[in-house]
Amino acid sequence: MTDMRDILRAASLLAGHIPPTPMWSYPVLNSVAGAELWVKHENTQPIGAFKVRGGITLLAALPDRDRGVVAYSTGNHAQSIAFGARLFGVPCAIVMPENPNPSKVAAVEALGATVVVGGATMVEAAGAARAEADRLGRRLISPADEPEIIAGVGTLYLEILRAQPDLDAIVVPVGSGTGAAAACLVARALAPGCQVIGVQSSAAPAAHDSWRLGEMVLRPMKTRVDGLATGSAYALPQAVMRELLTDFLLVTDDEIRDAQRLLLTHAHTLAEGAGAAALAAVLARREEFAGRKVAIVVSGGNAGPAELAAIFQESGA
Ligand SMILES: *Cc1c(COP(=O)(O)O)cnc(C)c1O
Numbered sequence: 629m630t631d632m633r634d635i636l637r638a639a640s641l642l643a644g645h646i647p648p649t650p651m652w653s654y655p656v657l658n659s660v661a662g663a664e665l666w667v668k669h670e671n672t673q674p675i676g677a678f679k680v681r682g683g684i685t686l687l688a689a690l691p692d693r694d695r696g697v698v699a700y701s702t703g704n705h706a707q708s709i710a711f712g713a714r715l716f717g718v719p720c721a722i723v724m725p726e727n728p729n730p731s732k733v734a735a736v737e738a739l740g741a742t743v744v745v746g747g748a749t750m751v752e753a754a755g756a757a758r759a760e761a762d763r764l765g766r767r768l769i770s771p772a773d774e775p776e777i778i779a780g781v782g783t784l785y786l787e788i789l790r791a792q793p794d795l796d797a798i799v800v801p802v803g804s805g806t807g808a809a810a811a812c813l814v815a816r817a818l819a820p821g822c823q824v825i826g827v828q829s830s831a832a833p834a835a836h837d838s839w840r841l842g843e844m845v846l847r848p849m850k851t852r853v854d855g856l857a858t859g860s861a862y863a864l865p866q867a868v869m870r871e872l873l874t875d876f877l878l879v880t881d882d883e884i885r886d887a888q889r890l891l892l893t894h895a896h897t898l899a900e901g902a903g904a905a906a907l908a909a910v911l912a913r914r915e916e917f918a919g920r921k922v923a924i925v926v927s928g929g930n931a932g933p934a935e936l937a938a939i940f941q942e943s944g945a
Contacts, residue, residue: 671929685780855902
């Protein structure tokens, strides 16, 4: 299990590769929310998302990495692993389900990884990735059941709590749960009074429902929000969250879109849907957060053309 020492070690490693990301509080946003919000800008990372912290940390520590790695993802996890692999000269293949989004293929290929198309769904792509890893004799990387990924992601929460040690809460968007689990570990060590609250889309609640039920369940995945779209729970982050997470909220995809618009106008920043989920949760539970000092993680900014068009369309029409 990842602990604080692993996270501190990851922080020294990452200091040589990526600078800390900014975190600002915006008065207009605060007055809209009725709380003192601190916006952590992980959308300013070189791949546009926090996951790069985990990718670099995993690849740096991987024994026998010269034989190469295989990962499966259409999104930010793919870019994170490709980024880490390029940094350490490790051969990298990314498996994506059929008909992948060309801009996502281009992003991964630009980082020097090979894209392999396999499977009709993400579940089938995982199987194809396992076969590809066996065929090439490479290490298969899990999206979440990797202690080094949680250690790397934990550096984000180290930065938050070092900058603002007296936060009442940190709100974290959840897909697989590596971010929320890492936040729990850091808060326990540095700020035991700080609550860690997860957020998922109500249209893909597998991690949320698994946490509430105390057992791993599958759920339909109907959200349009990429970073939060997982149909199953992951054992490692669930184990940490079960012990340490304060609460887990659900928001709708429309609430997330409204929050994306607010971040654009009031925090001068482009959040992809997942990156706006924390703000959406604070606004949906206004009474609960009123007057409190809360960090919200803008986990990423990789909004594609269709998503951008929808953000700019008038709301409430
Ligand atoms: C992956 C991702 C998430 C979810 O993170 P997990 O660690 O999988 O829970 C949230 N936001 C963005 C932008 C992501 O890429």
